[in-house]
Amino acid sequence: MNVAESPTLESIRTRIEHELPVDAFGHALRTAQLARTLASAHGVDEDRAELAALVHDIADGLSDGELLRLADQFQIPISLTEARVPKLLHAAVGAEILRRDWGITDEEILDAVRDHTTGGPHMSRLAKVLFLADKIEPARDRHYGGLDPVRELAMRSLDEAILRLYGWRMDQLAATGGPVDERFIAARNRLIDQSLASRR
Numbered sequence: 001m002n003v004a005e006s007p008t009l010e011s012i013r014t015r016i017e018h019e020l021p022v023d024a025f026g027h028a029l030r031t032a033q034l035a036r037t038l039a040s041a042h043g044v045d046e047d048r049a050e051l052a053a054l055v056h057d058i059a060d061g062l063s064d065g066e067l068l069r070l071a072d073q074f075q076i077p078i079s080l081t082e083a084r085v086p087k088l089l090h091a092a093v094g095a096e097i098l099r100r101d102w103g104i105t106d107e108e109i110l111d112a113v114r115d116h117t118t119g120g121p122h123m124s125r126l127a128k129v130l131f132l133a134d135k136i137e138p139a140r141d142r143h144y145g146g147l148d149p150v151r152e153l154a155m156r157s158l159d160e161a162i163l164r165l166y167g168w169r170m171d172q173l174a175a176t177g178g179p180v181d182e183r184f185i186a187a188r189n190r191l192i193d194q195s196l197a198s199r200r
């Protein structure tokens with residue numbers, strides 16, 4: 001399937017403006033703008049990157065109970081960590097809602113949405129662009145602070161920027177005693193393997 005068979009960027013923008021709360025809409029627009037910039041720097045199709053970014057948090061407003069119910073209905077496997085932190089499921093559940101209710105059939109876009117929270121072991125460049133844009137869009141400084149070095153890094157190397165963010169997140173989870181999602185570990189190990197292999 002190609003993007004031409006999916007809804008247009010304009011129709012997606014109009015729909016999310018109506019369906020997302022104001023804060024979430026702002027985050028989607030900022031993520032989309034940065035996704036275009038990163039896509040252009042790394043040879044990724046900018047329209048598809050923008051589209052993925054606009055819709056990536058479509059299930060973010062659902063309650064834990066609703067996410068667990070929909071994951072069950074859509075037959076999405078639930079990891080131990082997702083059972084403890086159902087909020088993580090908004091990525092996979094969102095991808096399925098986009099396929100079923102939004103007419104989005106571009107599998108690479110759906111995979112990118114599915115991997116936007118924790119990452120995954122088989123991320124395309126589009127998925128990496130979305131993962132980073134979501135984490136480092138301008139308003140994220142409010143939560144993390146000091147993201148400019150990662151923004152600069154992301155323009156040069158998607159993998160190195162993701163590894164930097166993973167390092168921070170691991171430190172944060174270790175400090176707060178939070179569980180580390182299995183996909184997060186698999187994605188980080190995969191990037192480290194690839195980075196070591198490229199230096200051999």
Ligand SMILES: [Fe+2]
Nearest residue numbers: 056057060117
């Ligand atoms: Fe999200």
Ligand SMILES: [Fe+2]
Nearest residue numbers: 027056057134
């Ligand atoms: Fe997001």
